[in-house]
Amino acid sequence: MKQTPLIPVLLSLGLAGPALAQNVGEAPISEAQPFTLVPQATLQNPWAIAPLPDGSVLVSGKAGTMWHVSGEQMQELSGVPDVQYSGQNGMLDVAVAPDFERTRAVYFTYVSPENALVLARGTLGTDSLEGIETLWEQTPGGRGQPGGIIAFGPDGALYLSVGDRMQPDTAQEPDNPRGKILRLTMEGRAAPGNPQADAGGVRAQTWSEGHRNPYGLAFGPDGTLWEHEMGPRGGDELNRIEPGQNYGWNAVSNGRHYSGMPIPDHDTAPQFAAPSLYWTPVIAPAGLAFYDGAAFPDWQGHMLIGGLAGQGLVLVAGDGSDQLARWDLGMRVRDVAVGPQGAVWIIEDSDEAKLYRLDPA
Template sequence: MQREEGAITIEVIAEELEHPWGMTFLPDERLLVTERSGNLRILDSVEGLSQPLQGTPEVFARGQGGLFDVALDPDFNENKKVYLTFAEPGKDSTATTALGIGIFENDRLNDFKVIFRMEPAIKGPNHFGGRISFTPDGHILLTLAERFQFDPAQDNSNHLGTIVRINKDGSVPQDNPFVKEENAKNEIWSYGHRNIESAAIDPKTGNFWIAEMGPMGGDEFNLVKAGKNYGWPLVSWGDNYDGSEIPDPDTRLEFENAKIVWTPTISPSGMIFYDGKMYPEWQNHALIGGLTSSGIVVVKVNEENAEEVERIPLVARIRDVEQAPDGSVIVITDDKNGKVLRLGKLK
């Protein structure tokens, strides 16, 4: 699909955010935004950007580490619970990906507590994952990453390179695929992943989709199924950074293959399934943020099939995508002077 130049209006609605990473709308239509440095802020259409909120956790703010995703509990109107993912500092300069809950009252977080930690904690500043999705049956799917460690993504005795499925209090659902497997982490839902910063559930089917970063080439759009192995680092549609080749996924049929492969990479981060009225041609499509592709990648999803249909160039590293209550699309840019942009109505 080709779009005429100037067909979308782009408005800067906030700036001077330090590497914003995640966002979600409150019921009153204010926007919660995380900064990787550890701040959680409120963007109000009248009052602008707030000072950092009180009550957020200490974060490992090095390299790709910091404060990541923010999500409201599906029952937020009743319980006021806000979920945050973040790189949690550990002993001896290690860090791990953690998920916690705080109570949002009077524009601050109270009683924040961690309900899940990726094990083990690892030294190094790369590949944390961190996207939160709530399933229709009341569970959380949390994307993790292999912390740039390669082989542990094939070892279910740790959480590296996995997606985990937990209850909203952090406990383990007893129908998880590896609950009865000796030595396996009971939270694991799928494994063999590299670094996942894009995830969303298709509301039409309930299917869980991720866009996963490959190495040098080979970003993947994957349909995630319980207990399946997605092959990293044994197979990939990309190559190692030193130029050495990795076997293609279709040479190992025991691994799940991607529905879309991107080479050159788009470096996907953030994703929604759009259902607004402002852009009817995007309804039931996935909108994926692109860091290296500097815009939005539009993917048509039909049951278990997918194809890219359009790219919206924004000349900025797009870290997250959200749908506003009025049907416009909000994106945040990954920059030291990060911005919140609003894609408006067609001219």
């Protein structure tokens, strides 16, 4: 007896089958750039940007540094903890607390000398980070691909991405923090209302799982959480994050193993959440921000994503439905951020890297 494939049957019955993600990796480069790049500072191996309410920015440096850049003035902060500066590891994300104007609190992540991803908090002084305390520490640690991106939710929780640390199987281990997005209190504990809040340990902290190397995490204007992650050989992903969902790594991927061996695609496994978009060839996405401002009205409510391998900047529809533009900047873009006044910032990934502000062309 001839068997009919499952997916067409589901579709013909009007039932939900696995989502079929759109590959935008071969979309053409946008010719016209609606912005100019205005250099602001030259920094050593910068990693992340955190805009401050006064229009200045904090920038983390992978070697274990942090700078406060205001106009043409740049101040390196003292008090930053020691990091493991090797390969993909080092000082990682930096994020200004929602109540910064009252508390001066700054959250940041780094890989410790013991190889653990650490979430920490300090107070920004005149030229230092003060009162640093560890809020969450990864156990066990790992190798590269640390993740470490911070996002503050409209629900008052802190969301933290944790990479698979180059040990892919562990992304599917529920008691291992690798390959997870965690939802924590502002003190670093499991947040109430998580899908497995009563389970204790890592399970109580987990919001979603099955992630590879998540270097972008941001909330849209409607409160939706979006994440992007680097695929293996192909298959960079943009994911709409829902509580309790498993995004499939490393059981499925729209890329291949580095050896060239295939990995089942998302559309073969409906039990895993599929990406909204993916990139093959890869762009190696790094940094994710939603635009809110008057300088670029066509960008309002849409996502800006930096590209390392893609060497540029990508504009994606705010609902994740399509890539709207992709600009070749001729440099590896490590992070992109949008300030409270609508200023757009990017940094390049280099030993001697520029911090740029984007002005309308």
